[in-house]
Amino acid sequence: MADLRVGILGYGIGGRVFHAPLVAATPGLTPAVITTSSNATQARTDHPGAEIVPDADALFERAGDLDLVVVSTPNRTHVPLALRAIEAGLPVVVDKPFAPTALEAEQVVAAAKAAGVGLTVFQNRRLDSDFLTVRKVLESGRLGEVFRFESRYDRWVPKPKDNWREFGDPAEAGGLLYDLGAHIVDQALQLFGPVTQVYAETDRRRAGVQVDDDVFVALKHATGVRSHLWASALAGTLNPRFRVLGDQATFTKYGLDVQEPQIKTGMRPGDDGWGVEPASDAGKIGVGNDLKTVPTETGRYEQFYAEVRDALRGEGGFPVDPESSVEALRVIEAAHRSGVEGTVIKL
Secondary structure (H helix, E strand, C coil): CCCEEEEEECCCHHHHHHHHHHHHCCCCEEEEEEECCCCHHHHHHHCCCCEEECCHHHHHCCHHHCCEEEECCCHHHHHHHHHHHHHCCCCEEEECCCCCCHHHHHHHHHHHHHHCCCEEEECHHHHCHHHHHHHHHHHHCCCCCEEEEEEEEECECCCCCCCHHHCCCHHHCCCHHHHCHHHHHHHHHHHHCCEEEEEEEEECCCCCCCCCCEEEEEEEECCCCEEEEEEECECCCCCCCEEEEECCCEEEECCCCCHHHHHHCCCCCCCCCCCCCCHHHCEEEEECCEEEEECCCCCCCHHHHHHHHHHHCCCCCCCCCHHHHHHHHHHHHHHHHHHHHCCCEEC
16 A cells, blocks of 8 residues: 655644654655755755655645645644645644634634544644553552642743744744643643633743743643643753642652654654653652552654554544644633633633
8 A cells, every 4th residue: 555645834843853753654654745944954854755845835736646734833824724734625633732722723623524624633742651651540540539630841941932932922822831731731631521610820930031931720620620730941950740649649750751852863663762761750659658660651652643544544533633622722721811810710
């Protein structure tokens, strides 16, 4: 069976570090066309078999030769480019955040349904090693009845960067709530379901910053579980990535998934050690000093595009229901409003 041909819009960190390498590593898929206006030499070196073109117009001129389009461009362009792919009859993967607003995301979902075109969102951190481990711990029942979920995604970036993720125009969907929040909110919803109320504290801590760079979000799920989520660009010490509290035990996990840094150093799915965190980062479960080590699951970003391939062949569903990303955007919008108003927002 011939490889399915993939067009990748954008070759910044998303296209270069995530999409193109993962597409290339997936049997049955091949990067066929890549758009970039500034990284053409790098793209040709990385993917000599792909045609490198300057912009979206050039890619869509080749729509008849493609089986899938990946949108990995600045956030403000996600919606128009996704709609353009749908209009061309091409299934589409949209990087997170899906859209600047839930309303715009809903419009994309409706367009895809009306056209009968496949649509999914790149929520890759559902396949992080640490998150997969939390899932396994919850499924084991060892925590008893869970009542609080704590998740931190911290960085140390003391100086704002001059790129669209730090621009203040709301159309850019910049700031940590959209960047890291798109992951940690999605993970909380995946684990504990719909949210009934949102409270947030959103601050700008670095000099000259135009967007939120220090964020706390508290969610109350319909089940009664509360999720406490943090993201900061000014976290200079190691904090737990996850802490999950139940009435029988607590699970605590340090360390971050290793797949992104591994790709940056040239590793790929299937290589020895791919997705394997250091043993020293293994989580602990228990009470007091009676703690047991929980081996960390292996990360598996490759699963995302394997499921996309199968869906394109009619052998399964797409890996992420876009409606779930719409729901996450509703929560993020409520968090923005709560941060401004200092109030609890009911959903």
